[in-house]
Structure formats: C-alpha cells, structure tokens
Amino acid sequence: MKKLKLSHRILIAMFTLIFFSFITVGLITIIRYQSKNKAYHKERLQRKDRAVVESIRFLTDGNNVHQGLNNLDQISQIHNLDLRIFNLDGSFIIDSSKDNEGVYILNTISSQKIEPKAFDILYKKINNKLSNIKHIYTNKKGDLEIYTVLYNDNKEPYAILNIPYKANDLKNINNEIMNEVFVLSSIYVFLFIISAIMAIVLLRQITNPLKLITQKLGSLEINQTNEPLNWPVKDEIGMLIMQYNQLLVELKNKADELAQSERKSAWKNMAKQIAHEIKNPLTPMRLSVQHFERVIVKENPNLKDQVLQFSKMLIQQIDTMSTVVSAFSNFASLGEEKKEVFYLQDEVLRIVDLYKESGIKYNQPDSNCIVKIDRSHLTRVLNNIIKNAIESIPKERKKNIIINIISIDNYWEIIVKDNGLGIPENLQPKIFEPKFTTKNSGMGLGLAMVKNIIDDFHGKITFLSKLDEGTTFYIQIPKYNE
Structure with missing residues (x-):
C-alpha cells in the first residue's frame, strides 16, 4: 500500500468506503x-385469526360446538385459509384444506399433533387458567403458525385452533427483500460510477498541482529566475502554492545575498592584493626621485628647472597611486569593530x-x-555620504543639503537630502556595487564600503x-536600549 501513488491510495480508500457503506446499508x-415485514405478517396473521375465531363463535350457536366445527370448511372458504382444530391435550380433531380442485374439504382422520414446543407453552397457560391464550410460532420450515385457545359461552376452553401461514406469503417477503436489494444495488452502482468519475476529477485537481510543484522543485536553480505558480482558489492547495512562491522569493533573496557576499569577498581580496603589490614600491620610488633630484641639481645647476619639473610630476603621480592604494586598503579592511555607547545626534553634529x-x-x-x-566607522559613513552630496551639486547651483534624525520602530534613521544632479534610474541598482561611481574621479569603492559598514551595524541603507x-x-x- 505504501508503494502505491497518492492518487491510487485515495481512489482505493474512496472505493473501499463506498463498498463498505453499500454492504452496511444493504x-x-x-x-x-425483514423485521418490518415479519411484524406486518404477524399482525396480518393475528387479524385473520381474530376473524376466524369470530366466525367459529358465530357458527357454534351457544354451546353447540360440534356444529361449528362441522362447518369449518365453510369458514376456510370464506377466509381462504387452511384451518386445524386440536383437543386440549394436543391430539387432532379436524382440519379444512383445499383439494386438487381448489375446494376446501373437511378431514377428521390424521395423525397430526401440535408442535411440542408450542403445546408446552399453551398447556402451561391453560393450566394457569389464563384467558385469550394465543401463541405465534415459527416451525422447523421457518413458516409462521398461530395457535389460539377456543372458549365456549361459559368461558371454558374446549379446543385449540391452528392457522398455518402459507409458505408462499413468506416467499413473497423474500422476493420483496430481493427486489429492494436489487434497487439498492442499482442505486449504489450508479453512485459508484458517479463517485469514481468525481474522484478522478478531484484527484487530478489535487495531484496536478503537486506534480507541478514537484517538477518546479526539481528544476529549481539558485542563479536563475524561478517562475512562481498561480492557483485561483484559496484552499489547502492554494496555501501550499502560496508557501512555495514565498519560498521562491526567500530563495532569490538568499541567492542575491550570497552573490553579493561573494562579489564583496572577491573585491576585498582583489583590493588587498592590489594594495599589497603597489604600496610596497611606492615609498622607495618617492625617495629615489627626491634623491635623483638633489644629485642632478647639485651636479648640473643649469638643469635645475627641468629636473624640478620632472621630479614634481613623478611625485604627483606617486601620490595619486598612494591615494588609490589607500582607497583599496580602506575597502578591503575596515578593521575590528570597537563598539561604544554614544549619542548619535552629537556625533552627526x-x-x-x-x-x-x-x-x-x-x-x-x-x-x-x-x-x-563603532564611532570611527560611522564617521567614515557620514563623511562619504556628505562628500558625495556636496560633489553631486553643480558649481552654479546653490548648495542645499538637509540632515535629519528620526525614530522608526527599533532604528534611528539619518536622512541626508541634497539638491544635486541625482542618479539615473538605470544606474540605481548598481549604486552599492564596488567599482561603481557616477563621478569623473574616484575608485567607486566609497558607497560599497558604506554598505559594508551599515551591514556590520545590522542596519539598513536605502535611497x-x-x-x-x-x-x-x-x-x-x-537603537541601543540600556
């Protein structure tokens, strides 16, 4: 069962439920x-018995019992019933039954006796002098019989009347039951077919989204765009798909964070390497140029102006390279954070x-x-942001830079607003990437460094x-809560 597919297990469960419900209801x-019909036929037998007893009482004409019994065939003909009369000791007296031509005739010779179990019950009731003694009995063949004690006008019992319930009547009961079962079976076969069709349709509605989710999960790619699923109904499947789509968003965010972290790490490593490779020879180069300047000027005073101009140009280039190296070095290593508690508004001031x-x-x-x-890291952040604001404003435009601090939930938010040239929309997504800059000068590492510092603060920066x-x-x- 565990190896079957979910759809097959659900189908088997539904069909099993329908089958057992059919068996149970059947x-x-x-x-x-059967119970209802048995009660009905018992009542019917009792009605026939009362009618026959009344007929016998009418024909006996007081205490003329034998006259009534001799007219038993007439009573049988009227009520269309076989009738038997027994003595109080259970021995046979007379009966009336149909002959081959369908006419009721009397029979006074027979070895028939009352069923022993029925007679025992009747005998006890007669000895206890009970009145209106009746007993309905099911014989060995499964047929119903009713035994009734007959009384004369003096309320004395004189015989026992037996009315057998014909087997054909009971067979009719069974036929009625079989017809009922057939109708019930037909209804359930119809319901079974309808349920099967509905189950298949419902299962497809359940399993198709699951198959689609399975396919999507199998084709998930961290570095690619994964399309979300659409489900129009807000049911359990809809909740599952909504959760899947939410996980896709989280996966994309995590992938972006991972990619950004990898780029940041790569830029840091590259910056360290560049700083190491370039910084070491810069100082000896500067000293060598200055030494060369003194020696040449001393030995050849006529070349002083040319030498000074040449050495000045070289030293400027060396200083420029030193500035570049420092920028790379600052980006590569912010140093260990030295956290301290202070008033943010004072540091900004x-x-x-x-x-x-x-x-x-x-x-x-x-x-x-x-x-x-870290106070020093905050200083570097604000210096960078303020310098960028100042440099973004054209010289012909009056500078208007506004700084505010407001409270937002668990954060202090520093707002720096300028009236500069702004950043083109197509460049905005790259603003915090290393090497990106909107200025004609600079290495494009400032805002990347700012982003790193704010991330280390567990803060946020947007624009x-x-x-x-x-x-x-x-x-x-x-915010810091003491």
Missing part, C-alpha cells in the same frame, strides 16, 4: 425490512561642523539618540533619487 436495509561652508542644514532631534556601534532634483539617503542604525 445489511441494515435487509434486517430492517561633530561631522557636520567639518563642512560648515558647504550649505548643510542639520535639524537636531529633541531626544537623545543612543547607539552602540531615493530623481534626475536633476537630487538624492536622499536613509541610514537606519539600531
């Missing part, structure tokens, strides 16, 4: 029908004071903004930018 129907002449407006918050992060109107950066730093 058995209950047969039992109830200290950094803003460094740019007094740059048109920065700082709106200090009314409450203290307590954080626990909104509109071309030729400016850019707004939102830096969220976790």
Whole structure:
C-alpha cells in the first residue's frame, strides 16, 4: 500500500468506503425490512385469526360446538385459509384444506399433533387458567403458525385452533427483500460510477498541482529566475502554492545575498592584493626621485628647472597611486569593530561642523539618540555620504543639503537630502556595487564600503533619487536600549 501513488491510495480508500457503506446499508436495509415485514405478517396473521375465531363463535350457536366445527370448511372458504382444530391435550380433531380442485374439504382422520414446543407453552397457560391464550410460532420450515385457545359461552376452553401461514406469503417477503436489494444495488452502482468519475476529477485537481510543484522543485536553480505558480482558489492547495512562491522569493533573496557576499569577498581580496603589490614600491620610488633630484641639481645647476619639473610630476603621480592604494586598503579592511555607547545626534553634529561652508542644514532631534556601534566607522559613513552630496551639486547651483534624525520602530534613521544632479534610474541598482561611481574621479569603492559598514551595524541603507532634483539617503542604525 505504501508503494502505491497518492492518487491510487485515495481512489482505493474512496472505493473501499463506498463498498463498505453499500454492504452496511444493504445489511441494515435487509434486517430492517425483514423485521418490518415479519411484524406486518404477524399482525396480518393475528387479524385473520381474530376473524376466524369470530366466525367459529358465530357458527357454534351457544354451546353447540360440534356444529361449528362441522362447518369449518365453510369458514376456510370464506377466509381462504387452511384451518386445524386440536383437543386440549394436543391430539387432532379436524382440519379444512383445499383439494386438487381448489375446494376446501373437511378431514377428521390424521395423525397430526401440535408442535411440542408450542403445546408446552399453551398447556402451561391453560393450566394457569389464563384467558385469550394465543401463541405465534415459527416451525422447523421457518413458516409462521398461530395457535389460539377456543372458549365456549361459559368461558371454558374446549379446543385449540391452528392457522398455518402459507409458505408462499413468506416467499413473497423474500422476493420483496430481493427486489429492494436489487434497487439498492442499482442505486449504489450508479453512485459508484458517479463517485469514481468525481474522484478522478478531484484527484487530478489535487495531484496536478503537486506534480507541478514537484517538477518546479526539481528544476529549481539558485542563479536563475524561478517562475512562481498561480492557483485561483484559496484552499489547502492554494496555501501550499502560496508557501512555495514565498519560498521562491526567500530563495532569490538568499541567492542575491550570497552573490553579493561573494562579489564583496572577491573585491576585498582583489583590493588587498592590489594594495599589497603597489604600496610596497611606492615609498622607495618617492625617495629615489627626491634623491635623483638633489644629485642632478647639485651636479648640473643649469638643469635645475627641468629636473624640478620632472621630479614634481613623478611625485604627483606617486601620490595619486598612494591615494588609490589607500582607497583599496580602506575597502578591503575596515578593521575590528570597537563598539561604544554614544549619542548619535552629537556625533552627526561633530561631522557636520567639518563642512560648515558647504550649505548643510542639520535639524537636531529633541531626544537623545543612543547607539552602540563603532564611532570611527560611522564617521567614515557620514563623511562619504556628505562628500558625495556636496560633489553631486553643480558649481552654479546653490548648495542645499538637509540632515535629519528620526525614530522608526527599533532604528534611528539619518536622512541626508541634497539638491544635486541625482542618479539615473538605470544606474540605481548598481549604486552599492564596488567599482561603481557616477563621478569623473574616484575608485567607486566609497558607497560599497558604506554598505559594508551599515551591514556590520545590522542596519539598513536605502535611497531615493530623481534626475536633476537630487538624492536622499536613509541610514537606519539600531537603537541601543540600556
């Protein structure tokens, strides 16, 4: 059973349920029908018995018992019943039954006796002098019989009347039951076929989405776009597909984070290597140029101007390379975090004071903004963001840079808004990638470093930018609760 497919197991379960329900309902129907019909035929037999007893009482004319018994064939003809009369000791007196021509005739010679079990019950009741003694008995053939004690006008018992219930009547009962079972079977066969069709349709609705999910799970690719599934109904399958689609989103986010982490790691390794390879020879080169300058000028004073100009150019290039190396070095290694508790608004004020002449407006918050992060790393973040804001504003445009600090849930949010040139939409997704820059100078590592620092803070950094109107950066730093 465990090796069968889910659809096959559900079909077997449904068909088994239908089959057993048919058996159960069929058995209950047969039992109830038999019980109901048995009760009906018992009542019918009792009605016939009462009618026959009344006829015998009428024909006996007081105490003339023998006259009534001699007219037993007439009573049988009227009620269309076989009748038997026995003495109180159970011996045979007379009966009336049909001959070959279908006419009731009397018979006074027979060795018939009352069934022993029935006689025992009747004999006890007669000895106890009970009145209206009747007993319905099922004989060995399964046929019903009724025994009734007959009384004279003095209320004295004088004989026992026996009315057998014809086998044909009981056979009719069985025929009725078989007809009922046949009708019930037909109904259940029809229901079985309808249920099978509905089960197959329902199973396809259940298993098709599961098969589709299985196929999708088998074809999942971390580095590719995985299409979500659509399900129009908000049922259990819909909830499963919704969960699958949500997992797809989470998988994509994790894949993006992994890819970004790998790129960041690769850039850090490359930056370290570049810094190491270039930084070491720069100082000896600078010293060699300066030494060369002194020697040549001393030995050839006429070449002083040319030598000074040449050495100045070389030293400028060396200094430029040193700046590049420092940028790579800063990006590659931020150093170990030294967390400390301080007021964020005071640190922002200290950094803003460094740019007094740059048109920065700082709106200090009314409450203290307590954080626990590396102060020097925060300084590098704000310096970078503020410098980018200043450099993004054209020289002919009046600088308007606004800095605010607000509270958002569990974060302090620093908002830096400028009125610069803005960032084109097609470049915005790459803003935090290493080597990306919108300026004519620089290595494009500043915002990548800022993103790394904010991530280390367990914070968030986002931005909104509109071309030729400016850019707004939102830096969220976790609050510190003492």
